[in-house]
Amino acid sequence: MEFIVDKVSEDSFYENLLIGLPKALEKLPSxxxxxxxxxxxxxxxxxxxxxxxxxxxLPEDLRSFYASSNGLLYTYNFFYRESGSDEDKVVGKIEVNSLNDLTQIYGYEIKPDPGVNVDGERYELKLGADSKVFELVNLSDVGRVTLVYINHRYLPTIWMHNAAMKFYFLADDFTTYLKMCVHHLGIPFWQFSFTGDGIPEWSEMVFRLLAPAVLPLHKKIEDVRKANEQTVDEELSNIPLNKIDLNIFRTARPQPSNTVVLGEQSVSPRQMKKKAGKPKFPTKLQRKSVHQKK
Known part of the structure; x- marks a missing residue:
């Protein structure tokens, strides 16, 4: 995905940016x-x-994005009841802060060994004194999507930062995050499906009505992964395994470990020591003198 306006028209730019989402939403009821x-x-x-x-x-994809558009705001209304009242309205949104609103945030814990560790099914982020975090999207003051620089040697990644000041991994880069926004139809707070708390119940209801296959309902991300791994293990357990008979690799009859084979004779290590002083050729290999060949 590229964000260069010179190559395409402005309309084509936004169509490619949203990957056909407007056409898909137009077909959905309500x-x-x-x-x-x-x-x-x-x-x-x-x-x-x-x-x-x-x-x-800035990473190359985000730099190209800002060189094409100073932010992004795509919205739509969804009414989950036929009344059409504001009480039954949900505003779907795909949003990216402008460059001026890509502000640095503070207040996170600093560790002496910054980096990313694997904690069970999740990535654990440790930030250091050289780390920098910027707000990419504000989620109604209950959380934010952030651009995280662990230090200047690493490219930034996208993390969810909730009100409890915990970070949850979302994407390796900005382009992947935009694709995730489109995949989840911009339904409010879809980012919380990657946290330990999960999405709010009303957001879950919108997923059930608009895109039931996108987000497994009543389950957290790590529970879904464990269930998928268990399903794969169960399917593989029903497949008979081919066991190889190791005897097929025996090219010669095994000999006792204390015997060495020389020609057609079997000689023990004790006998080899006795014969070591005067080595002899086997009888059939001894040479004859020239006058004996006649």
Whole structure:
């Protein structure tokens, strides 16, 4: 996915950016008021100024995105009842902060050994004194999607940061995160499905009505992974295993461990020591003198 306006028209740019989501939403019942807000591109010198101010380099895909559009805001309304009242309305949204709103955040715990560890089914993020975190999307003050630099030697990754100040891994890069937004139809708080708490019940209801196959209901991400692994193990357990008979690899009759084979004779190690002083050829290999050949 590229974010370069010079190669395509502005309409084609947003169509490629949203990967056909507007057409898919138009076919869904009770979905209306699809809206896309367009933003001007950010000048190259302004991007460089932001990088110099914060002491980091934007990843190539995010830099190209801001060079094409200073943020993203795509919304739609979904009514889960026929009444059409605001009480029954849910606003789906795909949003990315502008470059000016890509602000640095603080308040996280600093560890002496920054990095990423695997804790069971999850990634555990440890931030150090050189780490930097920027707010990419604000989720109504109950959480935020962040761009995390562990240090200047590593490319940033995308993490969910909840109100309890815990980080949960979302994506390796910005392009993957945008694809995840489209895949989850921009349903509010879908990012919380990757946390230990899970999504709110009303968001789960919207998934049930709009995209029941996207998000397994009443389950957390790690529970789904364990269930899938167990299913694979059960399927493999029903498949008979082919066992190899190791006897097929025996090319010669095994000999006792204390015997060495020389020609057609079997000689024990004790006999080899006695004969070691005067080595002899076997009788049939002894040479005859020239006058004996006649």
């Amino acid at each position: 979905v209306s008021d699809l809206s896309l807000e367009r933003f001007s591109p950010v000048q190259h010198n302004n991007i460089c100024a932001w990088e110099q101010k914060h002491g980091v380099l």
